Amino acid sequence: MNPRSVTLRDVAKLAGVHPATASRALNEEARARGLVNPDTVARVMRAAQELDYHPDPVARSLKTRRSHTVGVVIPDLTNPLFPPIVRGIEDRLAQSGYVVLLGNTDNDSEREKLVLTSMRSRRVDALVLATARRRYNLLAELNLSDLPMVLVNRVVDDKAIPSVATDDVAGIGMAVAHLVALGHTRIAHVAGPQALSTGAGRHNGFLLGMEAAGLEPDPALITFAEAFSVAEGVRCARALLAGRVRPTAIVAGNDMLAIGCYQAIEESGLKCPADISVVGFNDIPFSNRLSPPLTSVRFPHYQVGIEAAQLVLERIQSPNGPTKILFLPPELVVRGSTARANGVA
Amino acid sequence: MNPRSVTLRDVAKLAGVHPATASRALNEEARARGLVNPDTVARVMRAAQELDYHPDPVARSLKTRRSHTVGVVIPDLTNPLFPPIVRGIEDRLAQSGYVVLLGNTDNDSEREKLVLTSMRSRRVDALVLATARRRYNLLAELNLSDLPMVLVNRVVDDKAIPSVATDDVAGIGMAVAHLVALGHTRIAHVAGPQALSTGAGRHNGFLLGMEAAGLEPDPALITFAEAFSVAEGVRCARALLAGRVRPTAIVAGNDMLAIGCYQAIEESGLKCPADISVVGFNDIPFSNRLSPPLTSVRFPHYQVGIEAAQLVLERIQSPNGPTKILFLPPELVVRGSTARANGVA
DNA sequence: CTGTTAGCGCCTTCAT
DNA sequence: ATGAAGGCGCTAACAG
Numbered sequence: 008m009n010p011r012s013v014t015l016r017d018v019a020k021l022a023g024v025h026p027a028t029a030s031r032a033l034n035e036e037a038r039a040r041g042l043v044n045p046d047t048v049a050r051v052m053r054a055a056q057e058l059d060y061h062p063d064p065v066a067r068s069l070k071t072r073r074s075h076t077v078g079v080v081i082p083d084l085t086n087p088l089f090p091p092i093v094r095g096i097e098d099r100l101a102q103s104g105y106v107v108l109l110g111n112t113d114n115d116s117e118r119e120k121l122v123l124t125s126m127r128s129r130r131v132d133a134l135v136l137a138t139a140r141r142r143y144n145l146l147a148e149l150n151l152s153d154l155p156m157v158l159v160n161r162v163v164d165d166k167a168i169p170s171v172a173t174d175d176v177a178g179i180g181m182a183v184a185h186l187v188a189l190g191h192t193r194i195a196h197v198a199g200p201q202a203l204s205t206g207a208g209r210h211n212g213f214l215l216g217m218e219a220a221g222l223e224p225d226p227a228l229i230t231f232a233e234a235f236s237v238a239e240g241v242r243c244a245r246a247l248l249a250g251r252v253r254p255t256a257i258v259a260g261n262d263m264l265a266i267g268c269y270q271a272i273e274e275s276g277l278k279c280p281a282d283i284s285v286v287g288f289n290d291i292p293f294s295n296r297l298s299p300p301l302t303s304v305r306f307p308h309y310q311v312g313i314e315a316a317q318l319v320l321e322r323i324q325s326p327n328g329p330t331k332i333l334f335l336p337p338e339l340v341v342r343g344s345t346a347r348a349n350g351v352a
Numbered sequence: 353m354n355p356r357s358v359t360l361r362d363v364a365k366l367a368g369v370h371p372a373t374a375s376r377a378l379n380e381e382a383r384a385r386g387l388v389n390p391d392t393v394a395r396v397m398r399a400a401q402e403l404d405y406h407p408d409p410v411a412r413s414l415k416t417r418r419s420h421t422v423g424v425v426i427p428d429l430t431n432p433l434f435p436p437i438v439r440g441i442e443d444r445l446a447q448s449g450y451v452v453l454l455g456n457t458d459n460d461s462e463r464e465k466l467v468l469t470s471m472r473s474r475r476v477d478a479l480v481l482a483t484a485r486r487r488y489n490l491l492a493e494l495n496l497s498d499l500p501m502v503l504v505n506r507v508v509d510d511k512a513i514p515s516v517a518t519d520d521v522a523g524i525g526m527a528v529a530h531l532v533a534l535g536h537t538r539i540a541h542v543a544g545p546q547a548l549s550t551g552a553g554r555h556n557g558f559l560l561g562m563e564a565a566g567l568e569p570d571p572a573l574i575t576f577a578e579a580f581s582v583a584e585g586v587r588c589a590r591a592l593l594a595g596r597v598r599p600t601a602i603v604a605g606n607d608m609l610a611i612g613c614y615q616a617i618e619e620s621g622l623k624c625p626a627d628i629s630v631v632g633f634n635d636i637p638f639s640n641r642l643s644p645p646l647t648s649v650r651f652p653h654y655q656v657g658i659e660a661a662q663l664v665l666e667r668i669q670s671p672n673g674p675t676k677i678l679f680l681p682p683e684l685v686v687r688g689s690t691a692r693a694n695g696v697a
Numbered sequence: 698c699t700g701t702t703a704g705c706g707c708c709t710t711c712a713t
Numbered sequence: 714a715t716g717a718a719g720g721c722g723c724t725a726a727c728a729g
Contacts, residue, residue, distance in 0.1 A: 359707090
């Protein structure tokens with residue numbers, strides 16, 4: 008009665024065949040290749056059904072060296088950016104009979120090493136990495152190079168690994184263009200950590216966007232956060248507001264930083280957007296309910312997850328296929344945190 | 353060089369012993385029971401180190417029937433309630449060398465069955481279930497009764513399964529008491545789905561809380577949502593506002609519903625909290641940044657995850673231990689969405 | 698087309 | 714304290 012105890016041999020015995028034959032009968036591929044008599048197949052199938060047989064994936068893995076398991080490594084599930092991505096990954100993988108092993112690293116190399124080691128030893132068939140370091144010597148170091156792998160929400164500098172991300176440069180470009188259209192010229196940037204590809208990409212996007220608008224980015228109006236956190240947003244925005252020239256708008260590296268900006272602006276007795284406009288990035292849930300509702304660059308998180316899973320499946324199938332780099336288009340969601348610059352008609 | 357290829361036999365050969373001996377040398381327990389010469393242990397350990405040997409958990413599982421894997425089943429990772437819980441679970445389990453297999457069900461029985469089947473067949477050592485159905489015949493049905501199991505954020509009616517949750521009744525009680533202290537008497541309730549233990553528990557808590565305050569709950573002021581969603585919150589709140597007696601305060605079954613109430617109140621030209629106070633439940637991230645900042649019942653989500661993992665580990669260790677039911681205390685976080693009732697001095 | 702054989706990597710008696 | 718042997722459940726190669 009214990010489901011564990013029903014083994015392939017039981018099925019074989021009931022069907023009156025050798026275990027190996029039963030194995031073939033139950034194996035999609037062997038069947039397709041006509042390696043087994045349809046009659047036998049039917050008999051075996053019936054027996055399996057009757058006994059409520061479920062093959063043991065552990066035993067199978069031991070033999071086939073495939074676990075039908077994919078490791079998903081992210082910095083922190085608690086960051087609202089990741090849940091929809093992870094869901095997308097899981098949904099797509101589930102369709103193909105794969106299962107997700109989740110690991111958080113907190114952007115800590117040691118933890119990351121632990122997580123990756125644990126996943127490797129558990130025989131994951133592939134990895135999806137959403138940790139955002141730009142250089143990834145860790146991979147070589149851990150001898151993971153032979154494991155299929157897809158990056159999410161970032162690309163490595165040399166683009167040697169398949170990735171799914173949004174176009175940070177384009178996204179920030181839209182934000183800058185929007186502010187410029189509203190008459191802003193003293194536009195500041197609270198940049199994310201430059202060791203992360205998103206932080207660096209958006210900083211770069213800011214410089215390019217300003218240039219494209221014919222504005223010279225003022226170094227005094229750019230501050231660098233050490234983490235994508237509200238606290239760092241506050242710190243950076245305070246620095247900006249205490250500076251010689253006050254900006255009329257801030258482009259934040261992400262929504263957390265933007266919320267930090269809100270707080271610093273409030274503290275200093277100013278109003279957003281009346282005195283200072285703020286734009287975020289990611290369009291996290293309920294950003295439409297913030298006060299004021301946050302203008303933000305959105306990209307399809309769930310879809311990113313789906314596509315990443317898709318790539319990873321392709322990669323598992325044919326490890327030497329082309330290295331696809333997929334960019335999903337961002338979109339600017341305009342809400343109440345941006346307004347015409349003061350003193351502009 | 354391929355890490356996969358380093359096997360126990362290689363270690364044994366290098367150490368000049370039989371594989372079985374190497375196994376014992378590497379096995380904590382065998383060592384402790386003095387089944388192996390300390391000298392040998394040292395030699396084997398060194399060899400293992402030198403070869404960078406990592407035991408293969410798959411092979412080990414096949415033998416020991418333990419996968420060091422725990423299935424975590426939730427309705428939807430995208431619900432902000434769950435990420436911190438899942439992180440708590442993962443963090444605690446990782447400490448003990450366990451790994452999390454994640455599955456979303458969307459509260460759909462079919463999907464749930466699939467997920468559970470997949471997990472069982474993958475030989476998870478235990479399950480953590482955060483799906484909130486009150487009755488759980490599915491468990492019996494899937495023959496899962498022998499699998500250690502812990503419920504999170506809910507309890508089954510007969511309390512036969514270990515659980516970690518908050519005290520919904522007490523939490524809602526605090527919300528009601530708070531409103532009463534502010535002079536409210538016409539207090540409405542937007543209840544969550546009654547098939548979910550949280551929905552039912554909070555509804556019950558509402559009735560008890562009103563009673564405790566000497567108020568008679570008015571059935572016309574209670575509406576039932578069909579899901580914990582913003583949309584359902586809007587629908588229910590609209591119904592309330594269209595009713596004969598208008599409430600001066602609404603206790604929502606959770607924060608999503610509360611946000612729905614915000615929207616319905618706005619639509620009808622009223623103001624929160626000036627005209628109607630609103631209290632939520634869960635204190636989701638950034639609820640302090642909503643407009644107005646949401647008064648909500650908070651409980652320690654991350655800690656719930658930690659404790660659930662703890663229980664599950666105990667359960668794996670001794671499946672027949674006592675059935676612990678753990679309640680973590682809720683706390684009322686008062687913010688801007690609640691104010692004195694109109695017309696009260 | 699089916700049965701035989703062997704072994705994935707590890708652990709656990711049983712002898713010695 | 715160590716070695717030998719067998720097997721967890723499944724599948725791949727090879728015979729027949």
